[in-house]
Amino acid sequence: MSRTAVSAKDVAELAGVSRAAVSRCFTPGASISPETRARIVKAAEQLGYQVNRLASGLIRNETGLVALIVSDMATPYRSHLLAALTEAVQQAGKVALLIKTDRSDGSAEQALRQAISYRTDAAIFLSGMPARSLAETCMRNGMRLVLINRDEDRPGALQVRLHDAEAGRRAVAVLRAAGCRRLALASSGVGTHSISERERGFREAATAAGIDWIEERFGSTSYQTGQDLGMALLSRRDRPDGVFCATDLLACGVMDVARWRLGIRVPDELSLIGYDNIAQAGWDSYGLTTFSQPVDEMAAKSVEWLSAMAANDDGDDGAGTARAEILFMPRLVLRGSVAQGFVPGVGR
Amino acid sequence: MSRTAVSAKDVAELAGVSRAAVSRCFTPGASISPETRARIVKAAEQLGYQVNRLASGLIRNETGLVALIVSDMATPYRSHLLAALTEAVQQAGKVALLIKTDRSDGSAEQALRQAISYRTDAAIFLSGMPARSLAETCMRNGMRLVLINRDEDRPGALQVRLHDAEAGRRAVAVLRAAGCRRLALASSGVGTHSISERERGFREAATAAGIDWIEERFGSTSYQTGQDLGMALLSRRDRPDGVFCATDLLACGVMDVARWRLGIRVPDELSLIGYDNIAQAGWDSYGLTTFSQPVDEMAAKSVEWLSAMAANDDGDDGAGTARAEILFMPRLVLRGSVAQGFVPGVGR
DNA sequence: AGATTGATTGCACAGCTGTGCATGACAATT
């Protein structure tokens, strides 16, 4: 009947002990005798008691909450990364607070403010970027920041990145080895750091090899944009025969337009490479050669770093760990979307 | 330097007012003069103050947290639903607590316990199911429960369901109208309520029409299972020419096996119908006829119900609202995966 | 036996906020 939930006081009364004993019962390493613990546990189960982590967090300055800040979360790559992070966070005994952002201005700020208001132990940005001043406020208050595939660095935050430029370079190598003559670059117009890096690597390698290429860059990172990019690139007179797409979603769109609207055979007349290794890239309809991000490992390392930072909170003001960065290498996944040819031993 | 975050006391000191004034400043409808509010807002911005919702929730018995409990969240349909719910929750001024479950026993219980420990205002189950006793404990403590596409009902919880059986029936009608002679049902072996209902509708309609059909049911609800189902169904001597798949993911697997491994033309030799209307169903490679769930509307109505329940918390003990259910009708989306034919006016 | 050690338990406080109650100031009304 009472609208309020059962508290430690109720358990204490039922078990005939002090409220402090109940607290110690659920605090690892606290001093409590086995028999009273047994009594308390029994009473707690009977009442359905769960320690109130709000009150606990209030006094311990550690809520066990980790904010995951993300946009476009229904996208294959994003949802995969989100799942991995949630799993890792839970494995570490914490819980994920999910905050969705959009493209609008100040959306990331708004999200971070939400995280602060719940006194989150950490915030992990999968997209967007908080203003520098607000980020510093977070750090000063003891909140950890992790930035995944973000560009500008915030001192004290962990940067989780991939060697995107290297992937762009390898894409050129693979396409050339497949015998492609006219290369193209298909990318969205969002201008994210990681996407820009993929473009840069592609251009560098093409320039270094002394070959010409064409580009199309517009729209968001979606299947629809992929279709439009494919239409723009493949209806040209000097149609390319090897395209590197900044994203698997784009590549799927390009491939579908080629096959189903323009009647171009893949990979006989057109070789395609994507990036992300989303589930659909492995489906029979696509068989897309792409670069795989070690999503699980990225998530695990991020959370690991958070725990490590929490462990050595002994007086250092974070200045010593000003620059933390983990760099992963995207792994080439060869499938049927690239024409058969000699693939150079680019391994290392 | 101080590890602890800025509190209302700090703001009050800077603004030269009492701490209570700061609290009132951020409480809508509280009595406070415009000039002191201005002073407080200025001081708060200067210090980067955000109201501590943990402490606020502690005293108001309303944390603003809504737990989303889900498994297989990287799946297209699930991630779509998850995104819609997160969006709806945020629109209502609340924040989503994301809890991932797996197939293991007691996983749902564990998740619900997590939700309780954070004194979540509500818990929304997208998969899994808590034990009845634990669910009742939640309700008694004032936590609202929403079950999406779940079978057993928990008194007091909101049931959000679709008319799955009707979809199964319509699938038979559409396949027959397309001229299919040998129907088949492809489903996973998970035995979820909603999936069982789709199967039931299919069988009922086929039986009523007096036609025979074949079935395959095994595995999880994945693309891979779809491939295996397709292989099992389509390599038979009496190969079916019209298949209703309990899920789009399954349908994609079936279609790919048909096209790319068995050389069966879709829709000329094989008509396919799925369920969920995931993004890939609309891609050129699939063009899958399917049933669309009004995901956004489902999310909006769920959160709306939560707010309504919170509003009339005036002494009623929930017994009056024992049975709440919202039933949605899946919408048929016609695409190219079904052979051209006369589609009966099943509207209504 | 007496002293010491160790474990266990209860008291009380801190951590941060919302709000009822009382007080004070000020405007409006008779």
Added chain:
DNA sequence: AATTGTCATGCACAGCTGTGCAATCAATCT
């Protein structure tokens, strides 16, 4: 001018937990 009403503000308490400190108690040692 006196009274009434409104509004703003501060005090103090409640809500739930973790933990330092003192006290109690049993057990062990000399």
